[in-house]
Amino acid sequence: MSTLRNQRSDNIMGRYGYGYGGGYGWKPYVSVAERRRKAAKKLASLQKKGMDVLPVVIEGRKIAKTFWGVAWCDHLESFSDYSNRLPRGRSYVRNGSVCHLAITQGSIEAKVSGSELYTVKVQITKLPAAKWQAIKKQSAGKIGSLLELLQGKLSDQVMQIVTDRKEGLFPLPKEISFKCDCPDWAGMCKHIAAVMYGIGSRLDSSPDLLFTLRGVDHQELIAVDAEAALSTATKSGKSKQLASSDLSDVFGIDLANADETSTDADSVPKKRKRAATKKSKTKEPVSKKVVKKKIVKRKKKSSTDALTSGAVAAKRKAVKKKKK
Numbered sequence: 001m002s003t004l005r006n007q008r009s010d011n012i013m014g015r016y017g018y019g020y021g022g023g024y025g026w027k028p029y030v031s032v033a034e035r036r037r038k039a040a041k042k043l044a045s046l047q048k049k050g051m052d053v054l055p056v057v058i059e060g061r062k063i064a065k066t067f068w069g070v071a072w073c074d075h076l077e078s079f080s081d082y083s084n085r086l087p088r089g090r091s092y093v094r095n096g097s098v099c100h101l102a103i104t105q106g107s108i109e110a111k112v113s114g115s116e117l118y119t120v121k122v123q124i125t126k127l128p129a130a131k132w133q134a135i136k137k138q139s140a141g142k143i144g145s146l147l148e149l150l151q152g153k154l155s156d157q158v159m160q161i162v163t164d165r166k167e168g169l170f171p172l173p174k175e176i177s178f179k180c181d182c183p184d185w186a187g188m189c190k191h192i193a194a195v196m197y198g199i200g201s202r203l204d205s206s207p208d209l210l211f212t213l214r215g216v217d218h219q220e221l222i223a224v225d226a227e228a229a230l231s232t233a234t235k236s237g238k239s240k241q242l243a244s245s246d247l248s249d250v251f252g253i254d255l256a257n258a259d260e261t262s263t264d265a266d267s268v269p270k271k272r273k274r275a276a277t278k279k280s281k282t283k284e285p286v287s288k289k290v291v292k293k294k295i296v297k298r299k300k301k302s303s304t305d306a307l308t309s310g311a312v313a314a315k316r317k318a319v320k321k322k323k324k
Contacts, residue, residue, distance in 0.1 A: 030115050032095050039099045039113030056098040056198040063093060063197050069204040071163045075170040076196055089193025098198040103209045112191040118182045120195045125175040126215035135161055139221055169214050
């Protein structure tokens with residue numbers, strides 16, 4: 001029995017490169033503060049080389065607080081392959097040991113502070129096209145989720161679809177591979193476990209990164225949702241009302257007063273035209289004025305001539321009567 005214990009001790013110490021020979025023992029304990037100090041020094045040198053450092057900062061005891069982060073952690077812990085290994089990383093992620101975590105399409109790269117600054121890489125396969133099509137089909141027509149998607153959020157109905165354990169967006173264990181450059185030979189060391197929890201914390205603030213990680217565009221969900229909503233509104237005969245109300249909300253225009261504004265606009269040029277005609281009457285060319293004056297003079301002359309001729313004729317008649 002003692003022989004077996006000695007063999008186990010030798011194996012455990014051997015994997016770290018320490019043995020009883022030569023005066024070596026267990027690797028000395030390094031405090032959290034000291035680990036952070038060393039990690040900060042190494043990260044500073046990486047920043048000088050152009051690296052954008054994105055640390056995982058957790059306030060309080062809860063690693064994740066929002067639906068997305070909690071759902072990610074619960075999803076991983078639901079698999080027996082991870083349930084016994086993940087707890088090793090909780091204290092690491094809580095005390096700020098995940099100094100850097102970057103999520104891109106199908107990949108997570110992280111720096112974890114241990115006795116050294118270790119590099120963790122996680123690879124996740126792209127979401128199968130059939131699953132993505134099924135998710136889009138099931139979430140189509142959920143108008144409540146359209147606005148939430150535009151705001152970076154999802155309705156409860158769509159959340160249930162995308163977080164389904166087997167058919168949702170979250171990866172299965174067979175779709176995840178990882179590695180760490182620490183000397184621990186375990187399949188999932190505490191540094192990897194800390195990173196897996198760190199992903200959940202990051203999804204709290206940026207849930208859209210889940211779509212990025214799985215290689216799909218959440219805008220496609222919006223497009224499918226909008227098409228379904230438009231077809232439903234058209235069939236029910238409400239598309240015109242919906243369009244007018246949306247325009248009023250978006251542009252701040254009261255469409256009911258559109259006719260009034262148009263009639264007012266028509267009345268303005270009419271007044272201007274009248275004013276213009278009045279001005280044209282008052283301001284006539286000089287030549288026209290001269291012609292009018294001549295015509296008036298002629299009329300007056302003709303009328304006076306008629307009067308004089310009439311008077312002369314009357315006098316002549318009177319003279320003839322006297323002679324008789």
